[in-house]
Amino acid sequence: MNFSWLVTMAWRDSRRSRSRLALFMSSIVLGIAALVGINSFGDNLARSIREQARELLGADLVLSSSQPFTAGTLRGRPQTPGDSLAVALAPALGRLGQRRSEEASFASLVSFPRTQGVRLAQVRALGAGFPYYGDWETQPAAAGAQFKAGQSAGALVDDVLLVQFDAKVGDSVKVGTLTLPIVGRVLSTPGQTGFSAAVAPKVFIPIALLAKTNLVKPGSRVQYRTYFQFAAGTDVAAIIKPLEPKLEQANIDSDTVASRQQSTGRAFQDLTRFLSLVAFVALLLGCVGVASAVNLYVQEKLASVAVLRCLGASGRQALLIYLIQTSGLGLLGAIIGAALGAVVQLVLPKVLGSFLPVAVSVSVSPTAVAIGLLTGLAMAVLFALLPLLAIRRVSPLRVLRASFDDDTTTPDPLRYLVLGAVLLFVVGFAYAQTREWKQALGFTAGLLVALGALAGLGLALRYLLRRYFPVGWSYVARQGLANLFRPQNQTVTLIISLGLGTFLLATLFLTQALLLSRVQLSASGKQPNLVLFDIQTEQERGVEQLLQKQGIPIMQRVPIVTMRLAAINRRTVGELRKDTASGVPLFALTREYRVTYRDTLSTSEKLVAGTPPQAAVAGGLPRVSVDANYFQRVKLKLGDTLTFNVQGAPLAVVVGGTREVDWARVQTNFLVVFPTGVLEQAPQFHVILTRVKNNQQLALAQRALVRDFPNVSAIDLGLILQTVDEILSKISFVIRFMAGFSILTGLLVLASSVLISRYQRTRESVLLRTLGASRNQILRITVVEYALLGSLAALAGVLLAGFAAWALAVWVFETPFVGSSLLWLPALVALVAGLTALIGGLNSRSVLSQPPLAVLRAEG
Secondary structure, eight states: OOHHHHHHHHHHHHTTTHHHHHHHHHHHHHHHHHHHHHHHHHHHHHHHHHHTHHHHHSSSEEEEESSOOSHHHHTTSOOOTTHHHHHHHHHHHHTSSSEEEEEEEEEEEEEETTTTEEEEEEEEEEOTTOOSSSOOEEESHHHHHHHHTTOOOSEEEEHHHHHHTTOOBTBEEEETTEEEEEEEEEEEOTTOOHHHHHHSOEEEEEGGGGGGGTOOOTTOOOEEEEEEEOOTTOOHHHHHGGGHHHHHHTTOEEEEHHHHHHHHHHHHHHHHHHHHHHHHHHHHHHHHHHHHHHHHHHHHHHHHHHHHHHTTOOHHHHHHHHHHHHHHHHHHHHHHHHHHHHHHHHHHHHHSGGGOSSOOOOOOOHHHHHHHHHHHHHHHHHHHHHHHGGGGGOOGGGGTOTTOOOOOSSOOHHHHHHHHHHHHHHHHHHHHHHOOHHHHHHHHHHHHHHHHHHHHHHHHHHHHHHHSOOTTSOHHHHHHHHTTTSTTOOHHHHHHHHHHHHHHHHHHHHHHHHHHHTSOOOOOTTSOOEEEEEEOGGGHHHHHHHHHHTTOOEEEEEEEEEEEEEEETTEEHHHHHHOTTSOOOHHHHHSEEEEEEOSSOOTTEEEEEEOSOBOOOTTOOOEEEEEHHHHHHTTOOTTOEEEEEETTEEEEEEEEEEEEEOTTSSSOOOSEEEOTTSSTTSOOEEEEEEOOSSHHHHHHHHHHHHHHOTTOEEEEHHHHHHHHHHHHHHHHHHHHHHHHHHHHHHHHHHHHHHHHTHHHHHHHHHHHHHTTOOHHHHHHHHHHHHHHHHHHHHHHHHHHHHHHHHHIIIIISOSOOOGGGGGGHHHHHHHHHHHHHHHHHHHHHHHHTSOTHHHHHHHO
């Protein structure tokens, strides 16, 4: 077989069809552009995280705990049961590293006396030296260097706070009972993003002044950290490994440069994998258009293939000629898409910049480009092969009789082989993007279900129209419906193409509406909009009196005790973490639990199994109630024993019941609820939920709290929701930006599917004109056909999207499905149907310009 002859024939044959195959190529271009752009961005992000890992952490090692654990923080404070472990560990920690800095951080109301502004902020009391890697970015620049050197007697304040309250360097800020001058504006700190600064703005003060704030008391929610710097080349992980059991017993977490790099990389790697799947869906959607375009292209080329067969070409040679054509166009589309993807990756860091903890250095990733080229070529070949296989069976008799039907009675084994290869490629690529077989198989199964449902709809439509044809309808309607089941119809292909595009678009918007619904606060006047926390037991009565004087109602009082899980059924946390077969998720073993105590369920809870919290009976253990979802994820059973470490004191309880918790309600909700009579004497703080009428009443209450109870913090839920709304608008933009590739590809598939079907409609339309049909009638016939196709495909896509969004709500986001978001879907159905009919109608204009003699000559 002469390969050069095959290439020459493919080139010559393509000259008349290049404009028709342009849409086929453009679908691949967009998919590959998204894929290469996202993968290049992911590679650049991973490289930047590796290069800037030390700056992310600011040190070589960070130890953190909710209790003091170093000699400096333990000195001069009342001893608690949990301090004995920390005291025993302090000498070993004192020998670590060459330099160290300590920090105590907590949430507190801060005020600006000049402007009388008050807001909840994260107060970070830092010792000299930190950060050891990376630099403060402050105004003036010298302020950060002086603070790091321990020479500052003032506060550094996040730019977000200063802008909000029109404060400036030289003003003062009040933290607790301490008033400090603002010596610098913080623009950025190592590892901090614009996202975190907007949600939790920070005020930095020297740790030597922490005691003067009078904010840190027994039971206060404070996070203690110690930062260590080691000599260059030190294996920090090897040094800390022998101490890990003791650190775990003392509830001290450790974080090294390697672990921070791994956790940060994993989080953003998940993001890039998700975006890569979005791009892959766009590519798959484009490949449906490829299959549709090549299928119709093959139908048009059957006469040319028959001539080649008469001239001695074999079926295999004819197949290779057109396979070379599509492969060449696929490779060209992949090259153009890779170049466009290189441009896209320049945009992504700007779009996602406020969410990233590192400055991403942009460069073209050879790996991403190579994967994009191979993926585009493979998808073009595999999806084009399905319709191209029919070329092998074209008979030379077609030259003599245009109506001759090829032998299709015996199944083609190669077709099943190609289908298997397509399926394996989809599964393999999905796994390469997610690294999870369950997700890869689930993604493929969902895709097959959608394709099967849409194909079934197309087949059912053809059968029902043929079986129950409305013979009494008008001539135009009958002809439009008859086009859907006539020979060489594209009903199934068009429904799959249009339905998949609608399905992806609708799922995107339904999911977005679902996420937005989780943070929306009801406009009802009965919802709390102010939360006071960190109220000490002896302050509770005074805070209530302060609120009552200002006419602010107390809607809920809640005591909160912090603790950690120590054992499940007498198996310690350390044993469970080592046992990878236990199935207990890591978060359940390492998190800090904030629990409350009461004997009844709240209005946001519903009993699922067992009983509400109950006190111990006849020498038994207290019975707690746990969240039903937590109960399932931790693989608990009713009657299991949980042992908690309540700030150094062990406490064993029995799982007595489970509750369904409405986490979307604006009130305090808990994973674990204890009965009364168990935790009353434990160190605790209290939370009060209330509602203010307006911003003036809020400001008065906040100023009074800062004056009389400086350690009490107040969360303005209105401000939080406004901040969240701004963040979600950025996230929505990112989603829309990436979804744009899928949407644009879907529109191209719609256009290519309808445009290429024009070549099938030409013969029928001209024959109708020969028989006396007017141009207006033919146009209306076309509009009826495509409007029905678009309506059914869009309706099917919307129904599938509704099911997909429901599944995401239940199994992924674990939140109730929001039915109100379905209200706009009929508009989407009408839009898709209208676009399909419009493109089909515009298509027919060129068809109507064909003179009737053209078809007579062709049949001659």
